[in-house]
Amino acid sequence: xxxxxxxxxxxxxxxxxxxxxxxxxxxxxxxxxxxxxxxxxxxxxxxxxxxxxxxxxxxxxxxxxxxxxxxxxxxxxxxxxxxxxxxxxxxxxxxxxxxxxxxxxxxxxxxxxxx
Amino acid sequence: xxxxxxxxxxxxxxxxxxxxxxxxxxxxxxxxxxxxxxxxxxxxxxxxxxxxxxxxxxxxxxxxxxxxxxxxxxxxxxxxxxxxxxxxxxxxxxxxxxxxxxxxxxxxxxxx
Numbered sequence: 477x478x479x480x481x482x483x484x485x486x487x488x489x490x491x492x493x494x495x496x497x498x499x500x501x502x503x504x505x506x507x508x509x510x511x512x513x514x515x516x517x518x519x520x521x522x523x524x525x526x527x528x529x530x531x532x533x534x535x536x537x538x539x540x541x542x543x544x545x546x547x548x549x550x551x552x553x554x555x556x557x558x559x560x561x562x563x564x565x566x567x568x569x570x571x572x573x574x575x576x577x578x579x580x581x582x583x584x585x586x587x588x589x590x591x
Numbered sequence: 592x593x594x595x596x597x598x599x600x601x602x603x604x605x606x607x608x609x610x611x612x613x614x615x616x617x618x619x620x621x622x623x624x625x626x627x628x629x630x631x632x633x634x635x636x637x638x639x640x641x642x643x644x645x646x647x648x649x650x651x652x653x654x655x656x657x658x659x660x661x662x663x664x665x666x667x668x669x670x671x672x673x674x675x676x677x678x679x680x681x682x683x684x685x686x687x688x689x690x691x692x693x694x695x696x697x698x699x700x701x702x703x
Contacts, residue, residue, distance in 0.1 A: 480634075509690060518681050518693035519635070532690050566634055568691075578623055578642070578685060582634040 478502070480569050480583035488589045489557050497552040497586045501569030507531075508550040509580060510542055511566040519566055525550055554588075562590045593618045593684050597694035605702045610654075610669040612697045614682030617663065622684045624665040625691070626656055629679040638680075641665060652676070677701045 481500045489495050501508050507526040511519035524532035525544035544550045548569075554561055564587050568580035598613040616622055623642050627635040639650025646658045652675075656667045665682060682694045 511691075511693075516696075518683075518695045519691075521690040521692070524690050534690065568635075579625070579637060579640060580691060582627075582636070584634040587632075 480567055480581055482565075482567050482583040482586050484586060485584065486587045486589075488591065490591050491557055491559060493557050493590075494553065494555045495557060495588060497554075497565050497567075497588070498549065499552070499567030499569075499583060500549045501567075502581055505569035505571050505581070506548050507570045508544055508548065509568045509570070510550070510552045511568065512536070513564040513566055513585070515563070522552070557590045559590050562588060564588075593622065593692045595682050595684050595692055595694035597680075597682050597697050599697055600695065601698045601700070603700040603702060604672045606674055607671050610667070610672045610676065610699065612667040612680050612682075612699065614656075614665045614667065614694060615663050616665060616682075616684045618684055624656075624658060625683045625685070626650065626654070626665075626667050627681045627683060627693075629681065629696075631678075635681065638667070672699075672701045674701050674703060 483498045509524040510522040513519040521534040522536050523542040528544045539555045542552045564585040566585045567583045570580045594617045596615045625640045626638040628638050629635050638654050639648045641648050641658045649655045654669045658665050680697045683691045685691045
């Protein structure tokens with residue numbers, strides 16, 4: 477089975493621009509989460525979506541938004557980019573419900589560089 | 592609020608030596624605990640997870656971790672380090688259905 481896929485793999489933007497990152501979950505997984513990993517740090521939770529509804533939001537400004545589509549794929553949008561938004565953005569999918577389904581499977585990430 | 596503390600941002604061991612990576616958690620409810628490994632320029636791969644069954648959890652690549660409630664710890668060990676173990680290791684805690692909280696990571700270097 478294919479794992480979590482993310483596109484693009486690398487992206488370079490300038491300050492003030494907007495960016496959209498895409499994620500396709502593992503087949504059968506209905507929950508998608510987004511994380512920001514700044515160099516040298518652990519991933520920080522941004523959003524969790526399940527069945528197209530936002531189920532959780534981390535401590536990120538409103539410049540960050542996301543959505544989930546009927547096929548469970550997801551997009552993360554970041555507006556008015558700042559230098560500090562440069563990071564690896566990770567998408568993870570899971571099948572919420574019980575303990576055994578709480579494991580998150582991560583994609584390879586999108587490396588965003590803001591100049 | 593849940594949190595994870597990983598003691599030691601960098602750990603170096605000789606090839607064949609014991610690997611010990613430390614993780615302490617803070618949680619108001621019985622936690623679910625995970626160890627992930629990240630190789631350069633890659634995403635995170637699950638090593639093992641604790642979900643309130645056996646306190647000693649065995650994972651992939653010879654790693655294991657022991658859940659100790661009295662110490663609020665979930666340390667990762669491997670009896671004999673291999674060069675291919677060099678990577679970044681993250682401990683994470685979660686509640687069912689909620690987001691993961693990751694530690695800041697421990698970079699493992701294996702010296703030949």
